[in-house]
Amino acid sequence: MAAEVIRVLVVDDHPVVRQGLRTFLDLQADITVVGEAADGATCVTEAERLRPDVVLLDLRMPGTDGVYALHGLRETGNPARVLVITSYTEPTAIVPAVRAGAAGYVYKDVDPLALAAAVRSVHAGHVLLHPSVARLLAEGDTRPGAATLTAREREVLEEVARGNTNREIARRLVLSEKTVKTHMTAILGKLGLNDRTQAALYAVRTGLVSPVGK
Template identity: 75%
Template sequence: MSEPIRVLVVDDHPVVRQGLRTFLDVQDGIQVVGEASDGATCVSQVERLRPDVVLLDLRMPGVDGTEALRRVRALPDPPKVLVVTSFTEPSAVLPAVRAGAAGYVYKDVDPSALAAAIRAVHAGHVLLHPDVVRLLAAGDAPAREPALTAREREVLAEVARGRSNREIARSLSLSEKTVKTHVSAILGKLDVQDRTQAALYAVRAGLV
Protein backbone atom coordinates (compact mmCIF):
# COMPACT_ATOMS: atom_id res chain seq x y z
CA MET A 1 0.00 0.00 0.00
CA SER A 2 1.14 3.58 -0.65
CA GLU A 3 2.09 5.83 2.24
CA PRO A 4 -0.79 7.87 3.73
CA ILE A 5 -1.03 11.56 2.94
CA ARG A 6 0.44 13.38 5.92
CA VAL A 7 -1.74 16.35 6.97
CA LEU A 8 -1.11 19.28 9.31
CA VAL A 9 -4.24 21.02 10.64
CA VAL A 10 -3.86 24.75 11.37
CA ASP A 11 -6.66 26.74 13.05
CA ASP A 12 -6.82 28.94 16.15
CA HIS A 13 -10.04 27.29 17.40
CA PRO A 14 -9.49 23.95 19.20
CA VAL A 15 -13.01 22.77 18.36
CA VAL A 16 -12.35 23.31 14.63
CA ARG A 17 -9.04 21.45 14.80
CA GLN A 18 -10.73 18.58 16.63
CA GLY A 19 -13.56 18.55 14.12
CA LEU A 20 -11.19 18.38 11.18
CA ARG A 21 -9.17 15.65 12.85
CA THR A 22 -12.36 13.68 13.55
CA PHE A 23 -13.37 14.06 9.89
CA LEU A 24 -10.03 12.81 8.67
CA ASP A 25 -9.46 9.99 11.15
CA VAL A 26 -12.11 7.93 9.34
CA GLN A 27 -10.73 8.55 5.84
CA ASP A 28 -8.55 5.95 4.17
CA GLY A 29 -5.05 7.00 3.16
CA ILE A 30 -4.96 10.22 5.19
CA GLN A 31 -3.05 10.71 8.44
CA VAL A 32 -3.16 13.83 10.64
CA VAL A 33 0.41 14.23 11.86
CA GLY A 34 0.03 17.45 13.85
CA GLU A 35 -1.83 20.64 14.66
CA ALA A 36 -1.01 24.34 15.03
CA SER A 37 -3.05 27.20 16.48
CA ASP A 38 -1.31 30.14 14.79
CA GLY A 39 0.77 31.01 11.74
CA ALA A 40 4.17 31.03 13.42
CA THR A 41 3.60 27.57 14.91
CA CYS A 42 2.36 26.40 11.52
CA VAL A 43 5.69 27.25 9.89
CA SER A 44 7.72 25.56 12.63
CA GLN A 45 5.50 22.46 12.51
CA VAL A 46 5.91 22.24 8.74
CA GLU A 47 9.67 22.33 9.17
CA ARG A 48 9.56 19.70 11.92
CA LEU A 49 6.88 17.31 10.65
CA ARG A 50 7.25 17.68 6.85
CA PRO A 51 3.54 17.15 6.06
CA ASP A 52 2.32 16.57 2.51
CA VAL A 53 -0.71 18.85 2.85
CA VAL A 54 -1.49 21.73 5.22
CA LEU A 55 -5.11 22.61 6.04
CA LEU A 56 -4.82 26.32 6.79
CA ASP A 57 -7.21 28.80 8.37
CA LEU A 58 -6.82 32.41 7.19
CA ARG A 59 -7.85 34.42 10.24
CA MET A 60 -5.53 33.74 13.18
CA PRO A 61 -3.85 35.89 15.84
CA GLY A 62 -0.29 37.07 15.29
CA VAL A 63 0.94 35.67 11.99
CA ASP A 64 -2.22 35.22 9.93
CA GLY A 65 -2.91 32.46 7.44
CA THR A 66 -1.80 34.32 4.31
CA GLU A 67 1.54 35.35 5.82
CA ALA A 68 2.05 31.81 7.16
CA LEU A 69 1.35 30.52 3.66
CA ARG A 70 4.01 32.80 2.17
CA ARG A 71 6.55 31.57 4.73
CA VAL A 72 5.63 27.93 4.15
CA ARG A 73 5.86 28.29 0.38
CA ALA A 74 9.36 29.77 0.79
CA LEU A 75 10.63 26.61 2.52
CA PRO A 76 12.53 23.95 0.58
CA ASP A 77 10.15 21.36 -0.91
CA PRO A 78 7.05 22.96 0.62
CA PRO A 79 3.80 21.04 1.19
CA LYS A 80 0.59 21.72 -0.70
CA VAL A 81 -1.65 24.17 1.15
CA LEU A 82 -5.43 23.85 1.17
CA VAL A 83 -7.17 26.82 2.77
CA VAL A 84 -10.10 25.91 5.04
CA THR A 85 -12.13 29.07 5.46
CA SER A 86 -15.42 30.45 6.71
CA PHE A 87 -15.27 33.26 4.14
CA THR A 88 -17.78 32.83 1.33
CA GLU A 89 -16.67 35.80 -0.78
CA PRO A 90 -14.11 34.70 -3.42
CA SER A 91 -12.28 38.01 -3.03
CA ALA A 92 -11.52 37.12 0.60
CA VAL A 93 -9.35 34.18 -0.43
CA LEU A 94 -7.61 35.89 -3.37
CA PRO A 95 -4.51 36.94 -1.35
CA ALA A 96 -4.03 33.33 -0.22
CA VAL A 97 -4.44 31.99 -3.76
CA ARG A 98 -1.93 34.53 -5.04
CA ALA A 99 0.44 33.50 -2.23
CA GLY A 100 0.42 29.92 -3.45
CA ALA A 101 -2.58 28.09 -1.97
CA ALA A 102 -3.52 25.10 -4.11
CA GLY A 103 -7.21 25.72 -3.42
CA TYR A 104 -9.77 26.28 -0.72
CA VAL A 105 -12.78 24.66 0.92
CA TYR A 106 -15.36 25.95 3.39
CA LYS A 107 -15.36 24.94 7.05
CA ASP A 108 -18.74 23.25 6.72
CA VAL A 109 -17.41 20.97 3.98
CA ASP A 110 -18.63 17.38 3.93
CA PRO A 111 -15.96 14.98 5.28
CA SER A 112 -15.77 13.01 2.04
CA ALA A 113 -15.44 16.23 0.03
CA LEU A 114 -12.65 17.43 2.32
CA ALA A 115 -10.82 14.14 1.87
CA ALA A 116 -11.28 14.40 -1.90
CA ALA A 117 -9.85 17.93 -1.88
CA ILE A 118 -6.82 16.80 0.13
CA ARG A 119 -6.19 13.95 -2.30
CA ALA A 120 -6.64 16.29 -5.25
CA VAL A 121 -4.11 18.92 -4.16
CA HIS A 122 -1.70 16.19 -3.08
CA ALA A 123 -1.93 14.76 -6.61
CA GLY A 124 -1.07 18.15 -8.10
CA HIS A 125 -4.48 19.61 -8.85
CA VAL A 126 -5.22 23.31 -8.46
CA LEU A 127 -8.70 23.79 -6.98
CA LEU A 128 -9.83 27.25 -8.08
CA HIS A 129 -13.51 28.14 -7.84
CA PRO A 130 -14.85 29.69 -11.09
CA ASP A 131 -15.61 32.93 -9.22
CA VAL A 132 -11.97 33.14 -8.10
CA VAL A 133 -10.82 32.51 -11.67
CA ARG A 134 -13.03 35.35 -12.90
CA LEU A 135 -11.60 37.74 -10.31
CA LEU A 136 -8.07 36.75 -11.25
CA ALA A 137 -8.81 37.20 -14.92
CA ALA A 138 -10.09 40.71 -14.18
CA GLY A 139 -6.64 41.72 -12.90
CA ASP A 140 -3.87 43.22 -14.95
CA ALA A 141 -2.50 41.05 -17.74
CA PRO A 142 1.12 39.89 -17.32
CA ALA A 143 3.59 42.57 -18.38
CA ARG A 144 5.67 40.23 -20.51
CA GLU A 145 4.97 37.27 -22.73
CA PRO A 146 7.51 34.48 -22.14
CA ALA A 147 8.61 32.38 -25.09
CA LEU A 148 6.52 29.27 -24.45
CA THR A 149 6.37 26.64 -27.16
CA ALA A 150 2.99 25.58 -28.51
CA ARG A 151 3.20 22.35 -26.51
CA GLU A 152 4.13 24.23 -23.33
CA ARG A 153 1.11 26.49 -23.80
CA GLU A 154 -1.09 23.39 -24.13
CA VAL A 155 0.38 21.90 -20.96
CA LEU A 156 0.03 25.21 -19.09
CA ALA A 157 -3.64 25.45 -20.08
CA GLU A 158 -4.18 21.95 -18.69
CA VAL A 159 -2.39 22.90 -15.44
CA ALA A 160 -4.70 25.92 -15.13
CA ARG A 161 -7.70 23.60 -15.48
CA GLY A 162 -6.50 21.81 -12.35
CA ARG A 163 -5.29 18.62 -13.99
CA SER A 164 -2.48 16.50 -12.62
CA ASN A 165 0.55 15.40 -14.66
CA ARG A 166 -1.02 11.99 -15.18
CA GLU A 167 -4.26 13.50 -16.49
CA ILE A 168 -2.37 15.91 -18.74
CA ALA A 169 -0.32 13.04 -20.13
CA ARG A 170 -3.49 11.12 -20.93
CA SER A 171 -5.19 14.16 -22.48
CA LEU A 172 -2.25 15.15 -24.71
CA SER A 173 -1.03 11.61 -25.45
CA LEU A 174 2.32 12.20 -23.78
CA SER A 175 4.31 10.28 -21.20
CA GLU A 176 4.02 11.50 -17.60
CA LYS A 177 7.79 12.09 -17.59
CA THR A 178 7.49 14.35 -20.65
CA VAL A 179 4.70 16.34 -19.00
CA LYS A 180 6.84 16.78 -15.88
CA THR A 181 9.68 18.09 -18.07
CA HIS A 182 7.33 20.55 -19.76
CA VAL A 183 5.96 21.75 -16.41
CA SER A 184 9.48 22.35 -15.09
CA ALA A 185 10.34 24.33 -18.23
CA ILE A 186 7.14 26.37 -17.90
CA LEU A 187 7.85 27.26 -14.26
CA GLY A 188 11.35 28.38 -15.25
CA LYS A 189 10.19 30.52 -18.16
CA LEU A 190 7.43 32.13 -16.12
CA ASP A 191 9.82 32.61 -13.18
CA VAL A 192 7.27 31.15 -10.74
CA GLN A 193 7.73 28.58 -8.00
CA ASP A 194 4.74 26.28 -8.32
CA ARG A 195 1.77 25.11 -10.37
CA THR A 196 -0.66 27.45 -8.63
CA GLN A 197 1.32 30.53 -9.68
CA ALA A 198 1.63 29.13 -13.20
CA ALA A 199 -2.15 28.58 -13.29
CA LEU A 200 -2.72 32.17 -12.16
CA TYR A 201 -0.47 33.39 -14.96
CA ALA A 202 -2.43 31.34 -17.49
CA VAL A 203 -5.73 32.80 -16.29
CA ARG A 204 -4.49 36.39 -16.38
CA ALA A 205 -2.84 35.88 -19.78
CA GLY A 206 -6.12 34.59 -21.21
CA LEU A 207 -4.82 31.10 -21.97
CA VAL A 208 -7.90 29.52 -20.35
Protein backbone atom coordinates (compact mmCIF):
# COMPACT_ATOMS: atom_id res chain seq x y z
CA MET A 1 0.00 0.00 0.00
CA ALA A 2 1.33 3.43 -0.94
CA ALA A 3 2.10 5.83 1.90
CA GLU A 4 -0.35 8.67 2.52
CA VAL A 5 0.74 11.90 0.87
CA ILE A 6 0.64 14.90 3.21
CA ARG A 7 -1.02 17.91 1.56
CA VAL A 8 0.60 21.21 2.59
CA LEU A 9 -0.47 24.85 2.20
CA VAL A 10 2.50 27.26 2.33
CA VAL A 11 1.76 30.73 3.77
CA ASP A 12 4.40 33.48 3.59
CA ASP A 13 4.38 37.01 2.21
CA HIS A 14 7.69 36.54 0.37
CA PRO A 15 7.32 34.79 -3.03
CA VAL A 16 10.93 33.61 -2.95
CA VAL A 17 10.40 31.93 0.43
CA ARG A 18 7.20 30.26 -0.76
CA GLN A 19 8.91 29.00 -3.89
CA GLY A 20 11.86 27.68 -1.91
CA LEU A 21 9.61 25.82 0.50
CA ARG A 22 7.51 24.42 -2.33
CA THR A 23 10.55 23.25 -4.28
CA PHE A 24 12.02 21.41 -1.31
CA LEU A 25 8.81 19.91 0.03
CA ASP A 26 7.73 18.68 -3.39
CA LEU A 27 10.94 16.64 -3.53
CA GLN A 28 9.65 14.55 -0.62
CA ALA A 29 7.83 11.41 -1.75
CA ASP A 30 5.20 11.72 0.97
CA ILE A 31 4.62 15.50 0.90
CA THR A 32 3.03 17.70 -1.75
CA VAL A 33 2.36 21.46 -1.73
CA VAL A 34 -1.23 22.02 -2.83
CA GLY A 35 -1.28 25.81 -2.63
CA GLU A 36 0.21 29.08 -1.42
CA ALA A 37 -1.01 32.21 0.35
CA ALA A 38 0.63 35.55 1.11
CA ASP A 39 -1.39 36.70 4.15
CA GLY A 40 -3.62 35.46 6.92
CA ALA A 41 -6.95 36.14 5.23
CA THR A 42 -5.93 34.32 2.04
CA CYS A 43 -4.63 31.47 4.17
CA VAL A 44 -8.07 30.94 5.69
CA THR A 45 -9.77 31.12 2.28
CA GLU A 46 -7.31 28.75 0.60
CA ALA A 47 -7.36 26.32 3.51
CA GLU A 48 -11.14 26.12 3.20
CA ARG A 49 -10.90 25.56 -0.56
CA LEU A 50 -7.97 23.14 -0.63
CA ARG A 51 -8.45 21.33 2.72
CA PRO A 52 -4.72 20.71 3.33
CA ASP A 53 -3.48 18.35 6.02
CA VAL A 54 -0.83 20.82 7.23
CA VAL A 55 -0.53 24.60 6.97
CA LEU A 56 3.06 25.86 7.03
CA LEU A 57 2.48 29.36 8.37
CA ASP A 58 4.63 32.47 8.70
CA LEU A 59 3.73 34.69 11.66
CA ARG A 60 4.74 38.14 10.51
CA MET A 61 2.93 39.22 7.34
CA PRO A 62 1.55 42.60 6.26
CA GLY A 63 -2.17 43.12 6.73
CA THR A 64 -3.53 39.93 8.27
CA ASP A 65 -0.81 37.96 10.04
CA GLY A 66 -0.33 34.38 11.18
CA VAL A 67 -2.26 34.71 14.43
CA TYR A 68 -5.21 36.10 12.46
CA ALA A 69 -5.02 33.03 10.23
CA LEU A 70 -4.96 30.69 13.22
CA HIS A 71 -8.08 32.27 14.68
CA GLY A 72 -9.76 32.15 11.27
CA LEU A 73 -8.96 28.47 10.82
CA ARG A 74 -10.39 27.70 14.24
CA GLU A 75 -13.55 29.71 13.66
CA THR A 76 -14.22 27.94 10.35
CA GLY A 77 -13.59 24.54 11.91
CA ASN A 78 -10.76 23.71 9.54
CA PRO A 79 -9.04 20.51 10.71
CA ALA A 80 -5.62 21.31 9.21
CA ARG A 81 -2.66 21.04 11.58
CA VAL A 82 -0.63 24.26 11.67
CA LEU A 83 3.16 24.35 11.80
CA VAL A 84 4.49 27.88 12.29
CA ILE A 85 7.76 28.74 10.54
CA THR A 86 9.19 31.90 12.01
CA SER A 87 12.26 34.07 12.44
CA TYR A 88 11.22 34.92 16.01
CA THR A 89 13.50 33.35 18.59
CA GLU A 90 11.95 34.69 21.79
CA PRO A 91 9.58 32.15 23.38
CA THR A 92 7.13 34.92 24.31
CA ALA A 93 6.70 35.74 20.60
CA ILE A 94 5.54 32.18 19.87
CA VAL A 95 3.07 31.80 22.74
CA PRO A 96 0.16 33.73 21.10
CA ALA A 97 0.35 31.49 18.04
CA VAL A 98 0.33 28.29 20.10
CA ARG A 99 -2.56 29.57 22.20
CA ALA A 100 -4.40 30.32 18.96
CA GLY A 101 -4.04 26.70 17.85
CA ALA A 102 -0.62 26.13 16.27
CA ALA A 103 0.60 22.58 16.82
CA GLY A 104 4.23 23.65 16.87
CA TYR A 105 6.87 25.79 15.28
CA VAL A 106 10.26 25.74 13.57
CA TYR A 107 12.70 28.53 12.83
CA LYS A 108 13.32 29.75 9.29
CA ASP A 109 16.93 28.61 9.44
CA VAL A 110 15.80 25.03 10.11
CA ASP A 111 17.61 22.28 8.24
CA PRO A 112 15.44 21.25 5.25
CA LEU A 113 15.29 17.61 6.30
CA ALA A 114 14.31 18.68 9.83
CA LEU A 115 11.51 20.79 8.32
CA ALA A 116 10.15 17.78 6.42
CA ALA A 117 10.36 15.74 9.63
CA ALA A 118 8.45 18.47 11.50
CA VAL A 119 5.69 18.46 8.87
CA ARG A 120 5.37 14.68 9.23
CA SER A 121 5.39 14.89 13.02
CA VAL A 122 2.68 17.55 13.20
CA HIS A 123 0.59 15.65 10.67
CA ALA A 124 0.90 12.55 12.86
CA GLY A 125 -0.64 14.47 15.75
CA HIS A 126 2.44 15.43 17.73
CA VAL A 127 3.05 18.80 19.35
CA LEU A 128 6.39 20.49 18.60
CA LEU A 129 7.26 22.94 21.35
CA HIS A 130 10.51 24.03 22.93
CA PRO A 131 10.36 23.37 26.70
CA SER A 132 10.64 27.11 27.38
CA VAL A 133 7.48 27.77 25.37
CA ALA A 134 5.66 24.89 27.05
CA ARG A 135 6.61 26.35 30.44
CA LEU A 136 5.23 29.79 29.54
CA LEU A 137 1.99 28.20 28.37
CA ALA A 138 1.67 26.15 31.54
CA GLU A 139 2.20 29.23 33.69
CA GLY A 140 -0.68 30.98 31.97
CA ASP A 141 -3.14 28.06 31.97
CA THR A 142 -5.68 28.19 34.78
CA ARG A 143 -8.46 25.95 33.44
CA PRO A 144 -10.55 24.87 36.45
CA GLY A 145 -11.64 21.57 34.87
CA ALA A 146 -8.21 19.93 35.00
CA ALA A 147 -8.62 18.76 38.58
CA THR A 148 -11.86 16.97 37.72
CA LEU A 149 -10.35 14.59 35.15
CA THR A 150 -10.47 10.97 36.21
CA ALA A 151 -7.37 8.79 36.13
CA ARG A 152 -8.63 7.06 32.98
CA GLU A 153 -9.40 10.39 31.29
CA ARG A 154 -5.86 11.53 32.04
CA GLU A 155 -4.53 8.35 30.43
CA VAL A 156 -6.63 8.96 27.33
CA LEU A 157 -5.53 12.59 27.19
CA GLU A 158 -1.89 11.53 27.40
CA GLU A 159 -2.36 9.14 24.47
CA VAL A 160 -4.06 11.89 22.45
CA ALA A 161 -1.09 14.17 23.10
CA ARG A 162 1.20 11.44 21.75
CA GLY A 163 -0.69 11.52 18.48
CA ASN A 164 -2.58 8.24 18.83
CA THR A 165 -5.95 7.70 17.16
CA ASN A 166 -9.02 6.45 19.02
CA ARG A 167 -8.39 2.96 17.65
CA GLU A 168 -4.78 3.02 18.83
CA ILE A 169 -5.78 4.36 22.23
CA ALA A 170 -8.42 1.64 22.58
CA ARG A 171 -5.82 -1.03 21.82
CA ARG A 172 -3.19 0.43 24.17
CA LEU A 173 -5.59 0.92 27.09
CA VAL A 174 -7.67 -2.22 26.39
CA LEU A 175 -10.88 -0.29 25.84
CA SER A 176 -13.52 -0.17 23.12
CA GLU A 177 -13.37 2.70 20.61
CA LYS A 178 -16.80 3.78 21.81
CA THR A 179 -15.48 4.10 25.36
CA VAL A 180 -12.51 6.14 24.16
CA LYS A 181 -14.89 8.48 22.31
CA THR A 182 -16.95 8.84 25.49
CA HIS A 183 -13.83 9.74 27.47
CA MET A 184 -12.80 12.27 24.80
CA THR A 185 -16.19 13.96 24.97
CA ALA A 186 -15.87 14.20 28.75
CA ILE A 187 -12.31 15.54 28.54
CA LEU A 188 -13.22 18.28 26.06
CA GLY A 189 -16.26 19.25 28.09
CA LYS A 190 -14.43 19.44 31.42
CA LEU A 191 -11.52 21.44 29.98
CA GLY A 192 -13.63 23.72 27.80
CA LEU A 193 -11.79 22.62 24.64
CA ASN A 194 -13.06 22.21 21.10
CA ASP A 195 -11.00 19.42 19.54
CA ARG A 196 -8.16 16.91 19.85
CA THR A 197 -5.48 19.42 18.83
CA GLN A 198 -6.41 21.72 21.70
CA ALA A 199 -6.49 18.70 24.03
CA ALA A 200 -2.98 17.67 22.95
CA LEU A 201 -1.68 21.19 23.47
CA TYR A 202 -3.27 21.32 26.90
CA ALA A 203 -1.55 18.08 27.88
CA VAL A 204 1.84 19.53 26.92
CA ARG A 205 1.16 22.88 28.58
CA THR A 206 0.31 21.24 31.87
CA GLY A 207 3.23 18.83 31.82
CA LEU A 208 1.13 15.69 31.40
CA VAL A 209 3.44 14.69 28.56
CA SER A 210 6.81 16.03 27.46
CA PRO A 211 6.83 18.26 24.35
CA VAL A 212 8.29 16.79 21.17
CA GLY A 213 10.98 18.90 19.56
CA LYS A 214 14.18 20.75 20.32
